Amino acid sequence: MIRSILLIFVGVSITAFFCFWAVVFSLLGAGESRIHKLVRLWARILLSLSSIPVEISGWRHVLLDSPQIFAANHQSDVDTLVALAWTPVPFRWIAKEELFKIPLFGAAMRNAGYIPINRRDHDSALKSLDEAAQIIRKGSSVMTFPEGTRSGDGTIQPFKQGVFYLAIQAGVPVVPVTIIGSGAIMGKRSLKINPGGVKLIFDKPIDANNYSIENRHQLIEEVRNTILENYRKYSSPSGSGFSAQNAGREKGV
Numbered sequence: 404m405i406r407s408i409l410l411i412f413v414g415v416s417i418t419a420f421f422c423f424w425a426v427v428f429s430l431l432g433a434g435e436s437r438i439h440k441l442v443r444l445w446a447r448i449l450l451s452l453s454s455i456p457v458e459i460s461g462w463r464h465v466l467l468d469s470p471q472i473f474a475a476n477h478q479s480d481v482d483t484l485v486a487l488a489w490t491p492v493p494f495r496w497i498a499k500e501e502l503f504k505i506p507l508f509g510a511a512m513r514n515a516g517y518i519p520i521n522r523r524d525h526d527s528a529l530k531s532l533d534e535a536a537q538i539i540r541k542g543s544s545v546m547t548f549p550e551g552t553r554s555g556d557g558t559i560q561p562f563k564q565g566v567f568y569l570a571i572q573a574g575v576p577v578v579p580v581t582i583i584g585s586g587a588i589m590g591k592r593s594l595k596i597n598p599g600g601v602k603l604i605f606d607k608p609i610d611a612n613n614y615s616i617e618n619r620h621q622l623i624e625e626v627r628n629t630i631l632e633n634y635r636k637y638s639s640p641s642g643s644g645f646s647a648q649n650a651g652r653e654k655g656v
Contacts (some may be wrong), residue, residue, distance in 0.1 A: 407596045414449055421445040422511040429514035438515045439493040446487035451547075454598035455481065455588060459488050460637070461605035464578060465491050469609055470544045472570045472577050476559045476630050477548035478586035485582060485601050486546055494544040497535060497566070516543065520565070522551070532565055536573040545569070546580075549626075553591045559634060562627050567611070567619045576608035579626050581633040604633045 425438050450457065465471070473494060475486060496512070503509040513519075518535045521527040539545055549562035570577045583602040589595065597604040606629050614622040 404595060407594055407653065410453055410596050411594060413452060417448060417452075419507065422507045425511040425514055426507065435495070435514075435516035436493045438511075442511075442515060443487055446484040449482050450481075450488055453481075453588075454595055455484075456600045456607045457485055457603055458600065459489055459603045461493055461606075464607050466544075466576070466578075466606045466608060470539050470542050470573075470575050472539070472566060472573070472575055472611075473544065473546040473580050473605075474562075474566055474577050474626050474630075475580035475582055476554070477550050477552070477580065478554045478557060479589045479591070479645075480553070481585040481601065482548070482553075482582050485585065485603055486580070489603055490546065492544055495538065496570075497531075497545055497547050505582050506517060516557060518545070529568075532569045533572065535569055539569070539573040539575055549623075554586065555591045557586050559627070559631055561593065562623050564619060564623065567614075567622050567626070567654065568616065570611035570618060570622070571614055571616055574612055576610050577626050578608050579606040579623070579629040579633070580604065581606070581630045581637065583634060585637055591623050601636050604637055606633060 421441060421444075425441055428438060428441065473486070473490065475482065495515070496517040498512065498517055499518055500521045503512055503517075503519045516538070518531060518538065520531040520535075535545065547566040549566045549593040550560040551563045552560075554560055567577070581602075583604075584599060585601050588597050588599045588601070609622065609625055609629070611622060
């Protein structure tokens with residue numbers, strides 16, 4: 404537990420440092436993509452200090468030249484760091500509005516182009532999703548956790564509809580993202596940080612243009628089933644499925 408306390412203290416200090424410079428750089432005219440690179444560096448430093456190596460599979464499925472929506476399962480705060488550190492293209496987060504009220508941290512999120520959503524107000528949430536759709540159409544990718552909150556027992560919870568409404572409105576594909584191992588490192592409502600590895604799997608993009616708002620539940624089911632299948636496949640020791648090619652590409656991201 405002493406190790407966890409030290410890591411949290413160092414992590415908070417590093418986070419404050421990077422948030423400060425993200426705000427400064429934005430005031431100096433740095434674009435959102437440059438701020439994202441700063442945030443990616445922050446995430447990689449925290450993962451390294453916490454002894455959390457990441458194995459990646461499926462990079463070839465990520466669209467390098469067009470926007471997409473990444474939909475990932477969510478078990479731990481570590482998931483945010485993993486996604487930021489090792490997703491090979493810049494993206495914006497859709498995050499609950501409360502996070503934007505945190506001093507300095509919230510300002511850094513806004514300057515990075517992240518999108519607040521008020522989950523308690525349906526009309527406000529829909530308005531935020533429509534604004535996000537406009538941002539995506541202009542070329543920005545988005546990362547989301549469609550479960551809406553971290554899983555407490557490791558199971559993949561039902562997906563909320565908002566992100567899929569967004570994908571259909573924006574007319575962009577959804578990339579299923581599976582994260583494995585993060586829950587054992589830092590569980591929900593726990594401050595204890597255990598060393599361990601995480602697996603990150605990107606699957607084939609699913610074209611949201613094949614769906615309408617009326618049948619969005621079919622899109623939800625397809626994305627969730629893909630994540631569930633990968634979770635079962637890659638969770639077993641014999642089903643790692645990670646290649647030397649992927650390990651080599653990681654160094655270039």
